[in-house]
Amino acid sequence: MLEPLRDVRSYRLPAEVVDPLRRGLPEVAVQTIAAITMEVPAYAEPFAGELGHKIERAVQAALGTFLNLVSRPGTDPGTPLAAALEAAYALGRGEARSGRSLDALLAAYRVGARVAWRELAAISVGTGQPAGTIADFAELVFAYIDELSAASVAGHADELATSGRIRLRHLQQLAQALVAGEPAHVLQAAAERADWTPPQTLTAVLLPERAARGLIDLLDPRTLPLAGALPDLPGMAVLLVPDPQGASRAHLTRLLTGHNAVIGPARPWLLAQGSVDRAIRVHRLHTPAGGAVVDTEDHLTELVVSADPEALADLRERALAPLAGERGTAAAKLVETLRSWLVHQGRREDVAAELFVHPQTVRYRMARLRELYGEKLKDPGWVLALTIALAVPVTGD
Structure with a gap:
């Protein structure tokens, strides 16, 4: 069974091991940055120019923190690891804000750990350190990188969660503004805040x-x-x-x-x-x-x-006034027949089929309607009014 990595917080290396390593840190940082740039394409552009120099200094500081950590006197209660973990956490959040994935970040840590260990080990071998010391040192390097990786992963995840909640809130505000019919400039600004591409x-x-x-x-x-x-x-x-x-x-x-x-x-x-x-x-x-x-x-x-219910009700009352003297059931059947007659443009067979009655029944009902309306059923204005009035059935018809 594999033993867990040693606790980098408690382990100590003697000064004769650490001092040569500290002197070689600038070159180790350069080699580490070069390897990450070559092997992790997502970081090629960010490491170029002035930003690359800043990142190089940050890598050098992280390695320096590691050496400070493992060379402290055994009685020193302080821990320089806290600052390094805070910086790694901030790095993770910054990567998320920049749109880079966790895969790229973890790949950079893996490459960085490998190259940093290779360069630092070469320094230790060059100063004649025994194999046991170098092996211990390798374990500490990878334990330290694991700590930094975990902090960056947490920062990356927290930033995505935070930005996700913020964007969701902006999308909800945009939807509310759209439903409320806000002016165009308000909607466009809301869409930009939400990073939403309008269709x-x-x-x-x-x-x-x-x-x-x-x-x-x-x-x-x-x-x-x-x-x-x-x-x-x-x-x-x-x-x-x-x-x-x-x-x-x-x-x-x-x-x-x-x-x-x-x-x-x-x-x-x-x-x-x-x-x-x-x-x-x-x-x-x-x-x-x-x-x-x-x-x-x-x-x-x-x-x-139905856009103006009161106007429709008034129109229905006027259009159906000739039926005012008919009994309830009889009036309802006449209204039903009149609506179907208008829809089917007077085709008796179609009206009968829709109403499930005999064509002779349709003939009888239409004869009664002509008695009540007279010449109005031939008047285009009245036909239009009746068509609109009966377009929407009303309960009780």
């Missing part, structure tokens, strides 16, 4: 919050989720989906099947509020159930005629 269009999808959480990973990565933004529709979420037009809209519909969703129209991303508003209106007219998907494009006529 040409956004389409609002209204669906239960639980379904939204499950679907978000299946949609375009630029999709903006917003939950709890509709006080009148508790438990509902809005997804702003980029460019789901043509075949993509059909694909979106398939993904949403089974989730009681309403799909709004595609709108330029700065005008996404219009898509949200329409989805909400259609949801109020046709709340989806049984896993259905309601497409607002299928309800445009209904949206138009």
Whole structure:
């Protein structure tokens, strides 16, 4: 069974071992930087120019800290490792901010450890140190690099988590601004803060919050989720989906099947509020159930005629005034027949098929309607008014 690496905090090397190593640190740092630059492509550019000199000094300082650590008097209670670990942690955070991966960072540590050990060991061999001392020294070098690696990994992870939370908050603020219909300059600034590349269009999808959480990973990565933004529709979420037009809209519909969703129209991303508003209106007219998907494009006529409910009610009252003297059941059947007659442009067989009645029944009912309306059923203005008035069925018709 392999023994664990020695604790670099407690081990000590004698001064006659450390002093030659300290004198050779500048050259060791140069060799270490050169190897990392050659073997880890992600670091080739950052190590160039003035930044490279700063990094070289930082590497030299890290190696110097190591030598300080292993050459302290045994009674020294202080630990220079804390500062080195703090610097390594900061390095990890900086790498995450620069967009470099953890793979590159760990590769740099591995290369750095190998080259630093090779160069320092060569110095120790050159000064006649025994093999046992050199072996101990190798173990300490790699233990030290492990400590620094772990600190950098923690810094990298913490920075990604922090930046991820910040970006998520900015994306939520952007979605809120879009739903609220903020001015273009406000939306553009919010998109820049969120590091979000605007698509040409956004389409609002209204669906239960639980379904939204499950679907978000299946949609375009630029999709903006917003939950709890509709006080009148508790438990509902809005997804702003980029460019789901043509075949993509059909694909979106398939993904949403089974989730009681309403799909709004595609709108330029700065005008996404219009898509949200329409989805909400259609949801109020046709709340989806049984896993259905309601497409607002299928309800445009209904949206138009229901835009002013009071005006529609007044129009219905005026258009249906000739039926005021009919009994409830009889009036309802006449209204039903009149609506179908208008839709089918007077084709009796089609009306009968829709209403599941005999064509003779349609003839009888239309005769009664002509008695009540007279020449109005031939007047284009009245036909238009009746068509609009009966376009949206009202409970009780």
